Structures are given as structure tokens and as C-alpha cells.
Amino acid sequence: MLPRLTLAFREIGSIARGSDAFRPRLVVSVPPSMAMGWLSERLAGFVASHGAVDISLRGDDDPVPFDRELIDIRLSFGPHYREHPSEEIVRDAVYPVCAPELTAKTDSLAGLPLIHTDWGPTGASFPSWRTWFEAAGIEPGRAVQRGLSANSSRAALDLAISGLGVALAQGIYCAGALEEGRLVRANALSIALRQPYCLTIPERSARRDLVAAFRNWLIEECRRSVGSPVLG
Template sequence: MEKLPPLNAMRAFEVAARAGSFTLAATELGVSSAAVSQQIRNLEDWFGKQLFMRNGNRIALTDAGHAIYPQKAHALGEIAAVGRRMLEGGLRTRLVVSVPFSLAELWLAPRLAVLLESFPQMAIDVRVEDDPIDVVRQNIDLRISYGDYHYPALKMVRLVHDDVLPVAAPEFCQRHGAADLADMHESHFIHTNWGPNYASHPSWADWFAAAGGNRAPDPSHGRRVGLSSLAIGAARLGLGIALGQRVMASPDLEAGRLIALSSVSVRLGQPYCAFMLPAKAERADIAGLVELLASNPREATHSAVVGD
């Protein structure tokens, strides 16, 4: 039998490399920083290589550490997965996905349904929450976020750079005719309040500017909602005209529940991105979901960029 490196030292190495700190690794492992440091020294002695460069409280992987980390992280992940399956008394894989509120129902759920066709025995845990989250401590397999800047230590995949366009229900259009949007009463516009953390989401003023106009409908005179998915839902119910995100509104547009009132659209300031631990990126269920989420990103023919 081949001689194996010490498992406890391997575990300390994987956590320290992922966390970028012996102190954070010690917290996760429930031991002292000195114990983590000693385990790393034991592993370095075993390999005969220096795995970390140490500069005070900061650490960084050496070339040898970079060469070893992916294999060790993957191996430990597989061992942990087997242990979880044994403890659960079955062979199911649990996929933990964290997503912002707006994306959960109209965008993520249909794609999870497709994923389950390939993995029918999979257990899925969808957590709806705003950034930032602690991917490691909350045991998140995949985090979906607006913007590519939230989690610089994780592997990032750009999924779709969405755009918005004016949409309304057929019934609304029948009641109010085919009047030009520039002539619509302000009470007919649905406004999305993105919240204080976002400055790059387009407004009705941005859309009118992209369409060659200068109108700026007053949100206080129209309908206001706190989620982009609610804006689409309100438009579907005939409550007004929304700037609907294309990736969320597409099913309603294709089914005829909503009508696009113009071909002009405005691009969001940031893309939607998927974040994951590097050690989990090759897992079949995670890779499959990322591929589904990144598929069919439809760009508008006429678009303007806001907030880039």
C-alpha cells in the first residue's frame, strides 16, 4: 500500500489555503492557530516542500502549494461527500444554491427543473438571501450574485448580462390602446426600487434616453415595487408597464402573457455571476447547473449600457 500523507495535516492545509489565513483556518477547524501551523509544518516535512510563504499573519501558496492544492481539495471533498452520504443513509447528492430574491422564482427555479431531469435523485436546498454571504461557513455549493466583485477568493463564472425592456399584459394594452410610451400617463409606469446598495440598474429615464427621448416618469406618481420579479408580476396582472428583465420575462413573453412594447432595451450595469469554491467547480451537478444558467443569454439588438 502506498504511503499517504497525514489526513489531519491535509485537512489543515486545505482549509488554510482556502481561507488564506492560519487564524481563519483555526476557527473553522476548532483548534488553535499554533496547531494549524504545526500541521502545515508536518505536511511540508512529509512532502519536502514549502507550501506557504509566510509574511506576518499573511500567507500565500508557493508554487508547490499551488500544484498540490487542487488535488488535495478535491480528494478531501470526495471523502467528505462519502461521509455525508453514509451518515444520511443514502447515496443522494445535496446541492446547496444561494440566490438573490429576484432571481429565485422566475429564473432559477425553471433551470433547476431541467437539472433534475439529469439528476432525478438530487436533493436541492435553495437559499434566498442578499449579498454578502459566507460561502464556507454556510456550506454553499453555488452562489449567484449580481456583479462579479463580491467574492474575489472564489471561482467566478459570468452567466448572463441581462437587459430590460418595456412589457405589459395584453389586457392592459387593450384597455389603453397602442399609445406611444412617451404619451402614457405616469400612473401607468411600474418602477422597481433596487435598494440603497445598487446604482447600476436602469430606470425609466434611462430607457427613454436610450429610445431617443428625454422623459423621466416620476416614481411617486406610478406603481413602485421592491423586486424586479414583482415588477414583472405586476405587469402580468395588468397593473401597468414594467421595465422587465429579459431573462425573467422571457417565459411570459413567449407564452403571450406579456407583450414587449418596444425593441429598445437597456443593459444592466453588471452581469449575473456564479461563485463557487475551486474544489467544487468540477462536481457534475454544480458544473451542470452553471452550464444551464449560462446558456441562452439573449442580448438586445438595440441596447445602451448604464452604470458600467
């Protein structure tokens, strides 16, 4: 029966691929903060240029189960997956940003309310406010321990846009708000992140044209944000 069943399933697959109902599927995994706003706001541009595609967008912390969840492409902060082909695509930095009206209240960043970010499992790799003040040669006193705290980069950025304080925001997240004038840089000093953003694509997915197209598009979007003129 096996040869007949094999032919039958091949015929069914051929019919499905030739019908209008067939749409390619892509499973994309990114850090949670990126899934909540940055990437979800941009996916329409990919679909518009590459046609209808079923995309499963996942916000995951590392490590991710590539094979169990059939993940096609993973964007992560730092290299995590030696068992799959990975590449470094861009290195970001953090910038002190706040709402425009907040900077009019003081000429010293130390006098502004601070927004702290709990970076999660990779927190040791991200600069804290204490690190930033040390690099700036400023003694913040107890102010560095006070203020609001959020457990995601996106949430901290939203708090800053609302005028509740100044946040240390990654360029990839804050570039758009800076370009639109919803945020301003509260100080010129930025601190480069210790690790780059990396893309990991398992070999089973690397041969797919759709995955290659999404890879190229995602790299371009990441580099455009990190390389925004407002961050220079």
C-alpha cells in the first residue's frame, strides 16, 4: 500500500500548492519587546512587497526550541545557538531619552525622574543607569536607585513617551519616536551594547526562498533603525 499512498499524498500536495488556498508559512521568533511593537508594526511592509504569507510571530526569551516549534528564523541579542548557522547583523547602543516637555524642567539629567529597565535573563550585558552615570562622570547620589521600573524595553520606552521620566533606550526601539518628535535625547552620551544582534536560521529552513527574503528584509529594517541619523 505504501507506494500507492505515497503517490496519493503527492497528488494531494500538488493540488494544494496549485490552489489559491495554499499560502506559505513562516515562524519568526524575536525578543518579547521587539514582538510587541517594533516588528509587529513593520510586518505589513514585508507582506505588501512579498505577497500573502501566514506568519507566526513569537516573542521568546533565549533559548528557543527550534525543532519543537518549527522556528524558521530567530533574532536574538548575542550568539546563543552554535548548533545552527548564525550571523551577527548589527550592534546597537543605549541612549537617554525622554518626552520633549520634560527637558524644559531642568538642565541636568540627574534632576529628572529615571525609568529603569529590567532587561531579563541577559540583564548583565545591558548598561544600567549606574553604568551610564559613571561613564558620564556624574555623581547621581540616591537618584540612581529611585524612579519607575519596567520589565521590558518597550514598556520603558512607552513610560518615557508619556512624560514620566527618562529611559535608557536601545536605538533600534527609540529611533522612530525620536524621528517623529515624540522623544528627544536628554544627553548626548550613548553606551554601545557589549553584544550584537544575531540571526539564526536552521538548515531545514535556510533553503526556503521565503526565509531568505525575510532574512534580507529583517536585516535591512534593523540596520535602518540602528543607523538612524537622529542617533548619530
